[in-house]
Amino acid sequence: MKNFWIRLFLRFFSQKNRSGPPRRILVVATTALGDTLWATPALASLRQSFPEAYIAVVTSGVGMELLKHNPNVDRLYEWKNLWRLYKQWKGKAFDTALIFHASQRLPLPLCVAAGIGQIVGTAGLNKGLDDLLTLPLPNIRQHEIERRLAMVKAIGGKVHNHRLSLFLTKEEKRNVKPLYIADRWVAIHPGSKDVFKRWPLSSFAEVGNRLQKEYECQILITGTQEERDLMAQLAAKIPGSRILEQGLSLRQFAAVLEKMALLISNDTGPVHVALALERPVIAIYASTDPELCGPYQVQRAEVVARRATCMPCLKRKCQVPFCLMQIGPEEVIAKAAPYLVI
CATH class of the missing domain: 3.40.50.2000 (Glycogen Phosphorylase B;)
Structure with missing residues (x-):
């Protein structure tokens, strides 16, 4: 029933068509400590593959600490206050979203509402909302790091390393x-x-x-x-x-x-x-x-x-x-x- 109302609500929004390499990328990684650090090899690969792109991450409070001072990220958003996030994302005109991991139901619909034209994620991990993905990837047996890197490759990027990173000052x-x-x-x-x-x-x-x-x-x-x-x-x-x-x-x-x-x-x-x-x-x-x-x-x-x-x-x-x-x-x-x- 929740998904019915979400789909009905999203009929009032439209997504922009995307062409060419991604220029403004939003990464969704709103879960636990390990899940967030598994994103760091993909973030490094995104930066290496698309050096001119603007890369932002929406994450948990824990993730805000883990990704602080990460040179591969231009902006961090904390997953709270959805109305403010919607306005911020809409204003940033993101063209690509990568759904690395989200325990919550709403990050994916919010990407749609914000008009993001290309939304990539793993099929079967979106609480019944796979149809909102513009590019669903198969849910095969692979390490969680590889699952995130597969999304980088899906948008034309290359894998540069598999190493987790945490940047202390x-x-x-x-x-x-x-x-x-x-x-x-x-x-x-x-x-x-x-x-x-x-x-x-x-x-x-x-x-x-x-x-x-x-x-x-x-x-x-x-x-x-x-x-x-x-x-x-x-x-x-x-x-x-x-x-x-x-x-x-x-x-x-x-x-x-x-x-x-x-x-x-x-x-x-x-x-x-x-x-x-x-x-x-x-x-x-x-x-x-x-x-x-x-x-x-x-x-x-x-x-x-x-x-x-x-x-x-x-x-x-x-x-x-x-x-x-x-x-x-x-x-x-x-x-x-x-x-x-x-």
Whole structure:
């Protein structure tokens, strides 16, 4: 029913025909941390392919932080206040929109209402509104980075790299506490918004204790404000470890992460932040497929994975992640060793 009213409403708007190479490009990437960073190789390829084009991105509040200071982006729009966005987009006269990823229903219709003549996206991922795409691409099995790059190629661009990027300023790097620079630190991120993606705390604890003892490194436990109890529980199991101070912005957290010798984490956002900063990562996967959303074409990234035990996977209904319980600490320690041997 929602889509019926959307289509009815859009009858009052018209789209401009586009010819020639794109000159004013709007990228839609309004979802989570990892989804936003997966857009950065495509943004770099857009800039290289169309150096004279005006490139804007509409994104989430998190995305505003991640894409700040990105030289491949001319303008960032935060996904809120739709009427203001409509007027801004209409005034910018965008000729091309690339729907990289949107959890919301309305970004695609808003592109139509703004008169954007060419709208490219992946078929089947638009909440029943594929017909609003002027160039729907097939939804084939491929990494999320490749799915976004396919849209660049669809409008005549070329792929220049697959590397995630996050641009920190010199000042942001200087403001990191000297504590994290003087010693060799391993960051452990035990949390995840999705509980079914969390490796057991006891396993993280064994890894942390062994790494401290065998490689003389310091352990930094990271997490969000909502995960502070989880972080405290793990810290109690790893004597001598330190909990990352709360209240840091996403970019401040990234600056700390850049100083780490290694990140060991569940399948969650910090994995992609570390990859974008070219830091070594060990990522633990089970219910999600790392071939689709894990580290991609990068060095110094290790994946420890198990197939989902339950078929079909219960995902958010899962209370006991048996698949993750099959991954032992020894396997993770073995992956970590090459990055910590002096």
